[in-house]
Amino acid sequence: MSSTRTTPPSPPGTGRSVRRPGDRVFAGTAKGAGILILVILAGVAAFLVVEAVPALTAPAEDIPGDRGLAGYVAPLVFGTLLAAVIALLVATPLAVAIALFIGYYAPRRLAQGLGYLVDLLAAIPSIVYGFWGIFWLAPKLVPFYEWLEDDLGFIPLFAGPASTTGRTMLTAGLVLAVMILPIVSAISREVFLQVPSLHREAALALGATRWEMIRMAVLPYGRSGVIGGSMLGLGRALGETMAVAIVLSVSGGITLNLISSGNPSTIAANIALEFPESSGIDINTLIASGLALFVITFVVNMVARAIVNRRADFSGAN
Amino acid sequence: MAKRIDVSDLNIYYGDFLAVEGVNVSIEPRSITALIGPSGCGKSTFLRSINRMHEVVPGGRVEGKIVMDGQDLYGPDVDPVDVRRQIGMVFQRPNPFPTMSIYENVAAGIRLNSKKMKKSDLDDLVERSLRGANLWNEVKDRLARPGAGLSGGQQQRLCIARAIAVEPDVLLMDEPASALDPISTLAIEDLMADLKERFTIVIVTHNMQQAARVSEQTGFFNLNGVGQPGRLIEFNPTEKIFSNPDQKATEDYISGRFG
Numbered sequence: 190m191s192s193t194r195t196t197p198p199s200p201p202g203t204g205r206s207v208r209r210p211g212d213r214v215f216a217g218t219a220k221g222a223g224i225l226i227l228v229i230l231a232g233v234a235a236f237l238v239v240e241a242v243p244a245l246t247a248p249a250e251d252i253p254g255d256r257g258l259a260g261y262v263a264p265l266v267f268g269t270l271l272a273a274v275i276a277l278l279v280a281t282p283l284a285v286a287i288a289l290f291i292g293y294y295a296p297r298r299l300a301q302g303l304g305y306l307v308d309l310l311a312a313i314p315s316i317v318y319g320f321w322g323i324f325w326l327a328p329k330l331v332p333f334y335e336w337l338e339d340d341l342g343f344i345p346l347f348a349g350p351a352s353t354t355g356r357t358m359l360t361a362g363l364v365l366a367v368m369i370l371p372i373v374s375a376i377s378r379e380v381f382l383q384v385p386s387l388h389r390e391a392a393l394a395l396g397a398t399r400w401e402m403i404r405m406a407v408l409p410y411g412r413s414g415v416i417g418g419s420m421l422g423l424g425r426a427l428g429e430t431m432a433v434a435i436v437l438s439v440s441g442g443i444t445l446n447l448i449s450s451g452n453p454s455t456i457a458a459n460i461a462l463e464f465p466e467s468s469g470i471d472i473n474t475l476i477a478s479g480l481a482l483f484v485i486t487f488v489v490n491m492v493a494r495a496i497v498n499r500r501a502d503f504s505g506a507n
Numbered sequence: 508m509a510k511r512i513d514v515s516d517l518n519i520y521y522g523d524f525l526a527v528e529g530v531n532v533s534i535e536p537r538s539i540t541a542l543i544g545p546s547g548c549g550k551s552t553f554l555r556s557i558n559r560m561h562e563v564v565p566g567g568r569v570e571g572k573i574v575m576d577g578q579d580l581y582g583p584d585v586d587p588v589d590v591r592r593q594i595g596m597v598f599q600r601p602n603p604f605p606t607m608s609i610y611e612n613v614a615a616g617i618r619l620n621s622k623k624m625k626k627s628d629l630d631d632l633v634e635r636s637l638r639g640a641n642l643w644n645e646v647k648d649r650l651a652r653p654g655a656g657l658s659g660g661q662q663q664r665l666c667i668a669r670a671i672a673v674e675p676d677v678l679l680m681d682e683p684a685s686a687l688d689p690i691s692t693l694a695i696e697d698l699m700a701d702l703k704e705r706f707t708i709v710i711v712t713h714n715m716q717q718a719a720r721v722s723e724q725t726g727f728f729n730l731n732g733v734g735q736p737g738r739l740i741e742f743n744p745t746e747k748i749f750s751n752p753d754q755k756a757t758e759d760y761i762s763g764r765f766g
Contacts, residue, residue, distance in 0.1 A: 387602040391666070393563055395616040395673065396592030405615060409606030 234483065241477035243470060251470050253463075262478045264442040268358070268453030269482065272433060273426035275362025275447070280370050281419050287370075288377035289403060304378060311371035319435030322364035327355030327436065334359070334448040345445050352450040356438035359447040361455075364432050369422030376421065380414025381407055413497040420493040427457075427486055434458035456482040509536035509707045510576040510676040512557065517573060518736075519549070519556050522566035526552050528736035530571075532726060539699060539708045541718035541745065544728030545760070549737025550711045553728070554679050557709065558594035559587040575676065592620060595670035599682040601662035603654030603669070610650040612665055613637060616673035632672060640668035641698050660691025667698065671706070678702065680710040684717065696721050715761060719749050727757045 249257035287307060291300045331353065338349035384407050392402040433455050439462075441451035454462070456478045463475060512534040519527040527549035534540045542550040555561040556569055559580065573580045580590050595616075603612045613633045617624060624632075633650070637643040642664040646657070654665050663683060670678060680699075684692040699708060699721050712718050718725050726742040741754045752758050 385602075387598065387600060388604060390560065390563060390598065391602040391604065391669075392615075394558065394560055394591055394596035394598075395619060395669070396588050397619055398588050401619055405619075406604060409604070412606070 237476060237480040237483055240473060241480045242473075244473035244477040247470055247473070252474055253471055258474065258477060261474060262456075262481050264453035265456045265459050265478050266481055266485065267443045268437075269427055269455040269457070269485070271358060271445075271447075271453075272362050272365055272437075272455055273423055275359060276365035276369055276426040277419060277423050279363060279366035280373055280422060281415070283366070284370055284374035284418070284422075285377050285408075285415060287374045288381050289407070291374075291378055292381045293399065293403060293407070304375075307371050307374050309371075310367065311375075315368065315429060316431045316435070318364055318368050319432040322360060322432060322436040323356060326364065327357075327360050329355070330357075330360055330363075331355045337448055346447050348446050349449055351448050352438065354438060354450065356436055356450065357448050358437065358452045361433050361437045361452075362447075364436055365426045365429055368429065368432060369425050372425065373415075373418045373422040376418030377411065377415050380411040380418075383414075384410045416493055416497055420490060423489060424486060427482065427489070429455075430457040430461045434461045509705060511536045512677065512707065512709075513572075513574045514557075515572045515574075517553075517556065517569060517571035519552055519561060519569050520567070521561075521564060525736040527556075527728075528738055530739045532739060532742050534707060534709060535724065536707045537703055537705075538723040539703050539710060539721050540724045540726065541722035542709065542711045542726045542728060543713070543715055543718050543760075544737070544740075545730075546713075547733075547737070548728040548730045550726075550728040551681055552737070553739075554681055554709060554711050555596075557677070557679055558596055559590045560596060562587055592616075592673060593675055594677045594679060595673065595675035597663070597666050597670055597678065597680045597683045600686050601659055601666055603657075603662050603665050605653065605655040607654060608651045609637075609646050609654045609657070609665060612654040613668050613672050615669060620673055636668040636672035637665075639671050639702070640664045641694060641701075642668055658691070660687050660694055663687060663691070663695060664698065667695075667702075671702065675706065677707040677709065680708065682711055682713060685713060692717070715749075719745060725749075727752075727754070727760060729756055729760070 244252065244258055247258070249255065249260075252258050252261050254261050287303075291304050291307075295303060331351070334349075334351040334355065334357065337347040338351040341347045342349055388406040388410065389402055392405040397405055434457075437452055437454060437458060438450045439452055439454040439459075442453055444451065444453070460475045460479060463471070467475060514530050514532045514534075517527070517530040518525060530553060542554060544550050552561055557573060557580075561567040561569075569581060575593070579585065603609075604615060607615065610633055613636050614629055617629065617632060634643060634647075637646060642661060645661060646652075646665075654662065657665060663686075667678075667683075684695045687695065696717065699710070702708060710718075710722065722745045724742065725745040725748040727740045727748065728737050729740045730737040741748065741752055741757045743753065747753075748757060749761060752761065
């Protein structure tokens with residue numbers, strides 16, 4: 190106490206400022222929380238690397254499938270990305286449309302109820318989605334897949350032969366799309382509602398219709414938020430285990446054919462299905478595939494951040 | 508082209524609440540009309556009713572008539588969107604679109620009105636509008652930079668350029684200089700003197716000196732108490748309002764006895 194008293198007052202910004210206990214406690218807590226995240230991340234990464242090393246160094250014939258680690262992991266990586274990309278392509282436009290409807294078109298009372306219902310989708314356990322996908326959605330999609338094969342079969346994506354059970358990569362992607370819909374639409378809704386009325390009125394005063402106002406002021410302002418929400422959704426889609434494990438009929442390797450019954454599995458679903466019957470080097474192989482998923486998630490997030498930052502000057506944050 | 512506005516028996520409501528009552532006024536073309544009065548007296552509400560912006564607030568509606576050169580702005584088949592394309596508006600706080608460059612901000616209104624325009628024509632129009640807003644020399648080297656990176660006064664002039672780019676008949680200004688420093692305020696006032704050659708200008712201001720400096724006509728709004736509707740107490744040439752007003756309330760307000 191006495192030392193701070195004797196310090197002569199200095200002009201702001203030049204000397205050491207007075208450190209109050211409250212500030213110190215808060216700064217310490219915040220710093221600790223930040224460091225904790227890094228420690229946890231580093232711990233997970235270290236665990237994955239250490240456990241994956243035996244698989245990384247093992248001869249090719251020891252790895253399940255006898256095609257080496259790369260041959261084992263590559264189809265899984267491909268399947269994971271394909272299912273997640275389908276989910277994202279389907280869910281993002283739908284989520285943005287839902288968010289715009291709730292925020293700018295629906296009557297207030299309907300909007301609240303609808304927002305609540307969409308949020309409720311997030312509370313459904315993924316295994317329920319899996320059952321819904323395999324028992325309800327997949328059979329319903331079979332005629333659609335047959336139509337795709339007959340009429341759009343010249344596109345490699347729909348080459349067929351169409352699955353008779355409907356347990357295809359496209360079905361898995363659609364189930365994932367429904368699963369990530371609530372998080373993407375909830376975040377989109379929040380950012381759209383945060384568009385300052387000043388900017389909305391600027392567009393309206395220029396003679397914009399409601400849709401033009403949305404295109405001019407709301408969507409550009411909410412762009413980074415929508416991307417952020419999509420990335421959270423993508424994270425869930427990449428890591429989703431049970432729903433994919435139940436829905437997807439797995440056999441064969443890398444293919445772009447979305448409607449046949451021969452599909453690559455995804456990393457997470459494969460781990461869930463194989464782990465109970467694995468031991469020794471097989472487990473290390475599965476963990477190595479988990480390491481690949483970890484890296485993919487990291488890269489995806491960095492790319493998303495780069496996209497958002499590319500036009501940071503125009504974000505409206507200033 | 509600049510047009511005159513005739514308002515008769517105008518009542519403005521928000522839901523059931525009567526915000527402004529019984530306005531009768533004629534606004535001359537190619538002149539500046541100032542609206543003054545204490546906070547909450549309805550002058551901004553009245554201003555926003557001229558381009559139907561008050562309808563943006565749920566429940567906003569009017570009774571009575573606003574006629575612009577014979578065209579009833581509240582006619583049954585009139586689209587508020589069309590009204591706003593003819594009557595531009597500048598807001599209290601500068602609000603350039605943060606996601607757009609300076610150039611795109613000025614071109615925003617044109618892109619709404621006529622989708623097809625040759626690049627060179629658009630370039631000309633953007634330059635003309637920015638020159639019209641006395642901003643060209645300051646921004647001509649950074650048209651692709653974000654509009655939000657300018658100073659407050661520059662942003663407000665950018666908003667004026669955006670509003671005049673679509674060649675409106677009338678320009679409404681809702682306290683356009685109240686968030687600006689004195690130098691920027693002066694720049695805006697000089698600009699208004701230029702703009703009144705081409706537009707009918709209506710400005711709401713809290714700054715009585717500003718009203719006295721820039722306007723030809725002045726309207727004084729007042730209200731009897733909280734929850735009471737605002738009324739147009741007096742509308743006269745600015746000189747008369749500030750020297751010899753007809754109403755006692757106007758004189759009290761001007762001389763600083765209340766408000």
